[in-house]
Amino acid sequence: MALAIELIGITKRFPGVVANDHVELKVEEGEIHAICGENGAGKSTLMKVLYWMLQADEGTMNVFGQEVRFASPTEAIGAGIGMVHQHFMLADQLTVLENVILGAEPVHALGLIDFDEAKDHLKKVAESYGLFIDPDDLVEELEVGERQRVEIIKVLYRGAKILILDEPTAVLVPQEVEELFRNMRDLKKDGATILFIDHKLDEVLAIADTITVLRQGQSVATVKPDQVTAQDLAELMVGSELPTPETTESTVRDEVALEVSGLTVIDQDERVIVDDVSFRVRRGEVLGIAGVEGNGQTELIEAVIGTSPAARGIVTLNGADVTRATVRHRREQGIGYIPQDRHREGLLxxxxxxxxxxxxxxxxxxxxxxxxxxxxxxxxxxxxxxxxxxxxxxxxxxxxxxxxxxxxxxxxxxxxxxxxPSVLLAAHPTRGIDVGAQAAVWEDIKAARRAGMATLLVSADLDELIGLSDTIVVMLRGRIVATLDPATVTPRDLGAFMTGATSAGAA
Amino acid sequence: MKRLSELPAWLRWSLYAAGGVLLLTVVQTLEGTDRLTSVTSAQSMLRWAIPILLAGLGGLYSERAGVVNIGLEGMMILGTWFGAWGAITYGAWWGIVAGIIGGALGGLLHAVATVTFGVDHIISGVAVNILAPGITRFLSSEILTNIPGGSITQSPRVPGVGSATIPFLAGGTIGNWTTPDLFGWLGTREWFFISDFANLLKGVMTRVSWVTLIAVLLVPLTAWLLWRTRFGLRLRICGERPEAGEAQGIDVYRYKYIGVVISGALAGMAGAFIASPELSGIYLEGQTTGRGFIGLAALIFGNWRPIGVLGGALLFGYPFGIGLRDLDGSASHGLILVNAIGLAAVAIWAFTRSKRTDTVLALALSGIFALWYFTTDVVPDVWINILPFVIVLLVLIFFAQRLRPPAADGLRYRKGQT
Structure with missing residues (x-):
């Protein structure tokens, strides 16, 4: 097979950083090629270089065997390279058709858009790649997965033969990921070459034909998925052996740092979101809260930190009742808080x-x-x-x-x-971050636990929950339905409790 | 209601208008006046609506390109001065052209500030509004004072471009032949509602200034330009998601410039119209009296769509037109009842959507207006002048969630920051 893209010695420097350091990449025509690496390994920079949003300082790029040099993404599009951005470049209030044809509109005289022609072309492109969408829908009415399909169609509409997908699964729910992968396989069958960035290793192994690993700006390895395990890949990415979330010996002390009793939270529509929840977290203990998202974990954490009021119940912090205290007071009294959405609640x-x-x-x-x-x-x-x-x-x-x-x-x-802090509330502390940062966060929590901090941990990552927690409680429809020992429970059991398949527990 | 929203925009707005006229007919019967639906009321409504329409359409081009144009008022002021000066010096049509150019220069200034230098749109717009009267005062002192009959605050009489009456529908002439007058005939039949509607229609078709005709034709032209052409799609992407346009190789700055300059040009045309004999026949300092802002209100009322802007302009022009001829105050008084009934309708609408707060609020306001209506016989003069703003506030209170401004309207956009 011929090479669709070949990068030789690509180097891109920013002030103080070498983002790409002599990167070598060979992408064969008609394959799905994954690029993985930690955050900050230079993946995004490399994508921008490929799409000519950035000009490389050194190195050459060949497309279908020809050395190319473009002035802008527009020229790259002309050469058959299309990019699907992680953050969709779509206007919500325009139709699918308008979004797709933008910048490549077929026109009559006077600049009048030939909507019939445009629609025909869109349908032809969409059907030939098995992507289904109604061109007259407004984008705002579409699900995330459908929007991504619009982005892909947009690129194909312009005749792209090489698709670059920047972390395409980051915004999707699992079913949508499967749909995307099906689409990607269809695209490949129809002759497209796909290059995609990802750091979710199980996904990479499931879909890619070839994997190139970036570490600190360098291409450190190119492997086939059947030759490696997720563990191998992770170690290639980080460059050393990986820590696990497992804690060794118990550091639980006797003093109770955080006590919640009979806590009930009622939302604006007067529904009971957290229903009579009680628990204690001792110093040096990690209490894990498991549950399918939307079963009251978020609201429970918010009631403990004080951003949403408790309808009933008592929150006691180091022996003092803080149920009616302000968030600032609680923080000053020693609550630390890692919110679940770092962009909305964690940072400016x-x-x-x-x-x-x-x-x-x-x-x-x-x-x-x-x-x-x-x-x-x-x-x-x-x-x-x-x-x-x-x-x-x-x-x-x-x-x-x-x-x-x-x-x-x-x-x-x-x-x-x-x-x-004497008490840490950690909501999904490692969500959406790479393995290196994840390991660092685990280490931090373990160190603080040893020093006597009490931790309330909410996570959707069951391995993380089981590994870090001293005790796990399961929340279902706002209630605590089970209390489990992480030493004996498996992710499979936990899943059964979370979905209500097993109701009798050690509660 | 659902089926109503599926109708084409022009038909939907025509139905709204018919509903409005029906309401006016009922109220004027109660009030014992014929001023709410007379031919002359319709004529003055249209005269007052045109500057608002032009300013609103101007705002549409600018905000569809993502630039909030609160400087419409200032651009309109430039239009009044340049319009008067051009008409006096070179003739009526050149006056319109000069007004357009004057306003466009104001637009250009706003574009340079907001697009090239990334200044906050409101601040730049306010600056234009402060700068414009200063510029016109200076120009007056340099130029108008040298013209016989001119002074530092006003010009001599301004010539107009002439007008026409629509043939067949309103009895206009073709050559020397006076055509039949359909709406005139219907209007004198004294048929409930039909005659009233015919009178209003005859009013907006009788002795219509050429500029008015052009302004009204700009509504479908704008709709066509913005929604059917490549230019329009690219302009709109700048107001919705400029980064998406940039990613497809569209020169966002250029389209924003074009949008804002067109915006200024239309506001300038509105100014020239105000100075023309259609409304004043003279340039007079301060004569725009906030109509640029009312244009902006019409834009919001019309949900950033051309036909909606026309609806807003007529609605806001109407009380001004009425107020001018309403010597005994009976028509203005009647409009209070119109408000009360309108709010009651909103209350019913809100109730069917189980919006509790809105229902209560609309009912309470409706009650206050009804009480006002039934306990008084005359209303203060200012009432008619604040009515357009009252309507805008009410629309914003009850329908803000249904309004769809361009998503990136008013946001600072910098090339390459995606």
Missing amino acids: LPAPLWENAALGHQTQQPFSKGIWMDRQGARQRTEDIRREFDVRTPDVDVPAHALSGGNQQKLIVGREMMAE
């Missing part, structure tokens, strides 16, 4: 890191002196977080959105841990 994306490091601690040393912010102290503290928690950033004045997801999360974890 356009603000510099040192301001982000002060969030939630803005009233405390070293971030403030009296009523004033202490910039010097805040910067110093942020530098400490950066060093101790390995936040990879050029300096503490860059905005938070400039960091990769893993580094953002490390900043949040560092921010909370440096305050030495």
